[in-house]
Amino acid sequence: MKKLFLIAFCALMLFSSAALSEKDAKTVGIIQYATHPSLDNCTAGFLLGLAEGGYIEGENLTVDFQNAMAEMANSDMQAKNMVAKNEDMLVGVATPAAMSAYAATKELSIPVVFVAVSDAVAAGIVQSNEAPGTNCTGASDVLNLEKQVEMIRAFLPDAKTIGVIYTTSEPNSLTHLSRLNEIAPGFGFAVEAIGITSASEVAGAAATLISRGVDCFNNFTDNNVVENLQLLLHAADEAGIPVFGSEVEQVVGGCLATQGIDYIELGKACGRLAAEILDGTASPETTPVLLVDDCTPAYNSQTAEKLGIALPEAYLDAEDVAGT
Secondary structure, three states, X not given: OHHHHHHHHHHHOOOOHHHHOOOOOEEEEEEEOOOOHHHHHXXXXXXXXXXXXXXXXXXXXXXXXXXXXXXXXXXXXXXXHHHHOOOOEEEEEOHHHHHHHHHHHOOOOOOEEEEOOOOOOOOOOOOOOOOOOOOEEEEEEOOOHHHHHHHHHHHOOOOOEEEEEEEOOOHHHHHHHHHHHHHHHHHOOEEXXXXXXOHHHHHHHHHHHHHOOOOEEEOOOOHHHHHOHHHHHHHHHHHOOOEEOOEHHHHHOOOOEEEEEOHHHHHHHHHXXXXXXXXXXXXXXXXXXXXXXXXXXXXXXXXXXXXXXXXXXXXXXXXXXXXX
16 A cells, blocks of 8 residues: 555655635545455546546645445445535446445436446446446446466466456456456356355355365455455465465465456556546546456466476466565
8 A cells, every 4th residue: 555655655746735725625435346456446547547637635626535345335335425515526446336326326417437347237226338328427447358367378287277356246257257258168167156145155155165176266346255365375275276366466475377457557547537528628427437357467477486386388478476
């Protein structure tokens, strides 16, 4: 978090008070669904993007930040409270938070911007990515699962089964699982998946999949799993099998490798879009959803050494994030 603070501070110093005087003061309510590095990065990036668009907290921007602590009942209440305060915009960081923001505002004129919603159509908050048709738009983190599975095959040439834990109430996880089931056979993998309903089930699901003989785990951007990543990593470490992350912060935390999205940059792109909406130069109804699927390989050399796995030749240029 110190690194994020320094990044934010440096960016804010680029903007002068004179430039801000042309912007009307706004209040933005941000609901971050859970506390884990990828969502923290989304929020930090979003504020940087708003600053690039001329809205700086403490100058012409008031931020009402709320953390739902991975409970949708909390995000529902937080969204209703923000509507009651007539805030200028609601922001949902992760799919459940975006769904709460939309439910609280869909009959009103308050715009909603979402960050890191993998499938906004499946979540029911836009009619299509090209033409949202609702008071919502934002940025989707589209996992490049084909590149991810290709990477898993390179690291594990003899593996047969990928284990997946997913939350049954998260539309993004359901979409990713469906896509993974389509892709995996082409690389010689079967997928063994267990659906959970709460964070308390992560450890049990991991143990069950290990007992079924999975050769590795692959994470989605599933909030229950990511928020409890250390439980999964502990079980996998004891079994001597790797966990592949969905973004770089999970690899920093101990996963073996990823073809991951930069969530700071995702947040920044969304913040710039939000600034245009606050300016009145863009409308959520007609502003296409940003689909971000650019990914870069990263791995954790300490995890690889512990598991006795060599870095494949095809990934010699992957970033080593061990110890960062």
